[in-house]
Amino acid sequence: MITLVTGASSSGKSLIAETIAVTEAAKLNCKCDNLFYIATMHVYDKDGENRVQKHRNMRADKGFQTIEKYTNIGEIELPPNSSCLIECMSNLLANEMYDKDGAKDNSVNKILSDIALLAKKAYNLVIVTNEVFSDGNIYDEFCTEYISNLGLINQKIAGISDTVIESVVGIPVYLKGNNYAYI
Amino acid sequence: MELVIGGKSQGKLNYAIDLLNEPCINVSDGELKDAHIIYNLQNIVRNLMTEERDAISEIDNFVNLHPNCVIICDEVGYGLVPIDQFERNYRDMVGKICCNLAKKATRVHRVICGIGTVIKDA
Numbered sequence: 001m002i003t004l005v006t007g008a009s010s011s012g013k014s015l016i017a018e019t020i021a022v023t024e025a026a027k028l029n030c031k032c033d034n035l036f037y038i039a040t041m042h043v044y045d046k047d048g049e050n051r052v053q054k055h056r057n058m059r060a061d062k063g064f065q066t067i068e069k070y071t072n073i074g075e076i077e078l079p080p081n082s083s084c085l086i087e088c089m090s091n092l093l094a095n096e097m098y099d100k101d102g103a104k105d106n107s108v109n110k111i112l113s114d115i116a117l118l119a120k121k122a123y124n125l126v127i128v129t130n131e132v133f134s135d136g137n138i139y140d141e142f143c144t145e146y147i148s149n150l151g152l153i154n155q156k157i158a159g160i161s162d163t164v165i166e167s168v169v170g171i172p173v174y175l176k177g178n179n180y181a182y183i
Numbered sequence: 184m185e186l187v188i189g190g191k192s193q194g195k196l197n198y199a200i201d202l203l204n205e206p207c208i209n210v211s212d213g214e215l216k217d218a219h220i221i222y223n224l225q226n227i228v229r230n231l232m233t234e235e236r237d238a239i240s241e242i243d244n245f246v247n248l249h250p251n252c253v254i255i256c257d258e259v260g261y262g263l264v265p266i267d268q269f270e271r272n273y274r275d276m277v278g279k280i281c282c283n284l285a286k287k288a289t290r291v292h293r294v295i296c297g298i299g300t301v302i303k304d305a
Contacts, residue, residue, distance in 0.1 A: 006296060008261070131295070133190025135262025136225070136274050151192020155297035164296055175298045 002119055002161040003126045003177075006154065012170030014058060016183055017085055017126045022062050023182055024124040025083035034082040036122070037064040038073055040092040042099075055087070070095040071102050074114030078122040086118070089129035089157075093150050108149050112156050119160070129154050131166075184246055186288040187255045187299070188281060194297035196222055199253045202292070202299075215245045224256035225277050232269070238276055239283065246287060254288075256281055 001024070005017045025035040037059060043049050056066075064085070067076055073092065078084055086092070089111075096107035103110035119125050133151055158164045163177030172183050187199050199220050200208055211218035213226040221227070224242070231238040246252070259277050285291045291303035 004296065129296075131190060131261075133192055134258040134260070136257070136259025136270075136277070137262055137265070148192045151190070151194075154295075155192075155194045158296035158298055164298055166295055175295055175300060 001124045002115075002157070003124075003163040003165065004129060004154070004157050004161045005126065005165045005167060006129045006131055007165075007167035008131050011167045013128050013130075013167045014055060014087065015170065016165060016167050016172050017087065017128045018059055018062060018064075019183055020180060021064075021083050021085040021124070021126045023180075024126075025063075028081045028083065028123060030079075030081045032079065033063070033065055034079060035063050035065065036078060036082055036084040037066045038076060038084060038086045039066055039068045040070055040073070040086065040088060040095065042070050042091070042095060071099055072110075072114065074117035076118065076121075078118060080121065080123060082122045083124040083126070084118065084122045085126045085128070086115075087128040089127060089153060090132065090150060093146065093153060097146060097149065108152055108156075111153055115157060116160075127157060127161075129157070184250055184284070184288050185253045186281070186284045186291045187253060187294060188258050188291070189294035190258055190261075193294045195255045195294045196220070198292065198294050198297065198299045199255055203253060215241065217249065219252060221245075221252055221254045224254055224280070225259055228277050228280060229273055232273060232276060239280060242280055243283065246284065254284060256284075258293075 003020055005013045007013045022035060028034055041052060043052055069076055092111060093107060096102040096110055132147060161176065164175040166173045166175055187195050189195050203219055208220060209218040210220045210222050212222045215227055228238045231241060259274050265271050285303060289305045290301055292299040293302050
């Protein structure tokens with residue numbers, strides 16, 4: 001089961017995604033730890049540190065086991081009856097495109113095949129991505145390629161997702177699939 | 184006329200092609216030409232403005248002559264106000280023209296992650 005959560009920055013995507021990941025994990029009635037959080041953001045500066053800390057505080061006491069992984073997330077092992085939140089696609093893509101151990105020109109295919117691998121391993125995947133497509137700016141080739149790759153990844157993941165949600169001021173707007181009554 | 188809007192790289196063209204569901208579909212990219220689909224309307228607006236032509240009335244006239252076309256336009260107004268005056272005018276013009284087209288359109292679709300939502304159905 002895959003849920004894609006998109007939306008503008010600070011539009012409440014994380015809280016919605018966490019709620020789904022936690023609630024679906026609880027439904028699985030698993031005796032072992034089965035709730036995971038794949039954190040994809042590299043910390044480069046103080047702002048990054050603050051951002052990561054904000055997210056850690058938000059999900060503290062929710063029972064997530066955090067896995068920090070910046071590229072090649074398909075190699076992460078997850079138990080079959082687990083629920084896993086991946087946050088977020090915009091960082092993962094930047095890492096794959098620009099990190100020295102990233103997939104570079106093959107980033108889109110690499111990420112899509114990694115997501116497919118994780119979707120086979122875990123029972124439930126929740127993926128957070130980002131809306132960066134509507135500012136009307138004309139960017140250089142470097143940024144244009146990134147934007148076009150993220151758009152393509154979002155389309156492909158939405159295609160294989162059971163549910164796609166756009167978070168608007170914290171309100172889940174359902175683009176695909178059934179509503180989660182508990183949000 | 185139907186209007187399809189959404190951000191860059193959201194799959195708007197494929198969505199419009201599926202919408203028409205015809206064996207042979209002509210797409211005019213960035214030009215006001217006789218075709219099933221007018222793609223990248225925002226580029227048409229930019230070019231008309233660069234040539235100091237009246238984008239509002241030229242596009243309006245085109246739609247009157249082609250009442251069955253599908254028009255695809257990027258949403259461009261979700262960023263900060265640009266510093267450059269031409270870029271400001273461009274964003275305003277694209278927004279205004281999309282509002283005009285939405286009024287005339289039988290249906291308006293907004294595409295995100297390749298998924299279209301009908302936001303107006305007359």
